[in-house]
Structure formats: C-alpha cells, structure tokens
Amino acid sequence: MLLSLxxxxxxxxxxxxxxxxxxQAAENGIIPHLLHFxxxxxxxxxxxxxxxxxxxxxxxxxxxxxxxxxxxxxxxxLLDDELWSVTALDSLAVCLAHDNxxxxxxxxxLKKEAVHTLVKFFQGCPEQQFVHILEPxxxxxxxxxxxxxxxxxxxxxxxxxxxxxxQDAIARLNLLKLIKAVxxxxxxxxxxxxxxxLPQKLQNLIEERRDGQSYGGQVLVxxxxxxxxxxxxxxxxx
Numbered sequence: 001m002l003l004s005l006x007x008x009x010x011x012x013x014x015x016x017x018x019x020x021x022x023x024q025a026a027e028n029g030i031i032p033h034l035l036h037f038x039x040x041x042x043x044x045x046x047x048x049x050x051x052x053x054x055x056x057x058x059x060x061x062x063x064x065x066x067x068x069x070x071x072x073x074x075x076x077x078l079l080d081d082e083l084w085s086v087t088a089l090d091s092l093a094v095c096l097a098h099d100n101x102x103x104x105x106x107x108x109x110l111k112k113e114a115v116h117t118l119v120k121f122f123q124g125c126p127e128q129q130f131v132h133i134l135e136p137x138x139x140x141x142x143x144x145x146x147x148x149x150x151x152x153x154x155x156x157x158x159x160x161x162x163x164x165x166x167q168d169a170i171a172r173l174n175l176l177k178l179i180k181a182v183x184x185x186x187x188x189x190x191x192x193x194x195x196x197x198l199p200q201k202l203q204n205l206i207e208e209r210r211d212g213q214s215y216g217g218q219v220l221v222x223x224x225x226x227x228x229x230x231x232x233x234x235x236x237x238x
Contacts, residue, residue, distance in 0.1 A: 008048060008051070009047060011030065015051060023062060026061055031069055031071065034055070038052055049078075056094045067105060072095065073108075075091050075095075079117060079118070085121065085129065086129055089133055092109070096140055096144060115150055122156060122159055130166070131168055135174060138177055141182065152186055153187065157192055161201060164204075176221065183228070193232050198232060205222065
C-alpha cells in the first residue's frame with residue numbers, strides 16, 4: 001500500500017496540468033486502477049480522485065476508457081461527496097461535451113438513476129457550492145436536448161425558478177440562462193410558465209434593486225430577465 005501511495009503521488013505530480021502525460025497514463029491502463037481505489041474506499045482514494053477527475057479532460061481515449069469502465073457512474077456517485085461534487089459534475093459535463101455519434105454518455109445520463117441523482121444533487125447542494133454548479137449544469141442541458149427535457153420534467157424546472165432570489169447576481173444570471181434553456185426545449189412551455197408563476201418572478205427581478213451588489217451584475221440580470229419575459233409573453237399570446 002505504501003508503494004501504491006508513492007506511485008500515485010508520483011503520477012499526480014507528473015500528470016498535473018499536463019494533458020499529454022494524463023493521456024499516456026490512460027493509454028497504459030491507469031483508469032481501472034483509479035476507479036478501483038475510489039470505489040473500494042481505499043485510503044488511496046484521496047490520491048486517486050484528482051487524477052480520475054482530470055482524465056475527463058485528457059483525451060478522447062481517456063474519456064472512452066472512463067465510460068467503458070464505469071467512470072460515469074463513479075462521477076455520479078461523487079456528487080454525494082461535498083469535497084469532490086463540483087469537480088465530478090464538471091467532469092460529467094466535459095464527457096458529455098465530447099460525446100461521439102453513438103451518444104453513449106448521453107444514454108448513461110438519461111438513465112432513471114442518473115436523472116434522479118442530478119436533480120437530487122441540485123436540490124440539496126450546499127450554499128457555498130451552489131454558485132459553482134450552475135455552469136456545469138448549463139453545459140449539460142445545452143449540449144443535450146434530451147437530457148434537458150428529462151431533467152426539466154423530473155423536477156429541475158421548479159428548483160431553478162425557486163432559486164431566482166439568490167443573493168449573488170452571477171448566480172441569478174446563470175439561473176436565468178438555465179431557465180431560458182429549459183423553457184426553449186420544454187415539451188409544455190405554457191404549463192411551465194403558469195405553474196411556476198414565472199412572469200411575476202421575472203418582473204420582480206426587473207424591478208428590484210439590491211444594495212451592496214455590483215451595478216454591472218444587476219444590469220445583466222435585468223436585461224436577461226427582460227428578454228426572457230418578452231419571450232414568455234409571445235408564447236402566452238400565441
């Protein structure tokens with residue numbers, strides 16, 4: 001075990017911010033070992049996790065190996081780990097962004113268990129991490145219309161709208177981007193609008209003024225809310 005720890009530390013130092021070395025490590029079979037250390041809850045887990053999450057960014061081959069050896073399920077399981085949840089979510093988003101024509105990553109994330117895990121994670125995400133999960137979620141739902149629709153009708157829509165009062169302007173802006181993406185793909189957009197009282201919530205954002213926040217951030221939020229409100233009005237009129 002001591003030898004394994006030394007080897008992992010050496011690999012981490014060699015591969016840190018060096019995609020070519022990460023790719024070489026993947027080509028030489030490191031991914032199944034990393035997954036084993038993480039899944040077995042070995043004391044080597046904390047050394048293996050940084051390398052495992054970096055592998056999503058390394059190369060097409062490393063991402064294919066991750067998928068083939070159950071890496072996507074491991075990333076999903078890491079959403080329960082407060083220390084690694086944001087990194088794991090970003091790794092999932094990267095894998096989906098590079099999904100090939102077979103859409104194996106999309107298929108994996110459309111499974112009932114995966115959908116439940118993603119929605120549950122969004123719902124229970126700790127406040128200090130919440131701002132950081134919005135961009136990876138945006139990457140996921142803008143890459144796949146199927147995942148977008150599936151998450152939306154399984155609870156994500158109301159969760160997004162309920163957080164529009166977030167104190168951080170950048171968070172509100174990203175929430176609006178997410179809501180816009182969901183609205184544009186939603187199978188029942190008028191129902192989404194009415195059931196969530198979305199026009200009124202957008203109007204509140206347009207009219208409110210928050211002291212102590214950057215003027216630029218508030219302006220962007222108001223502009224985004226105004227544009228989305230106009231789009232909703234067109235839909236409800238039609």
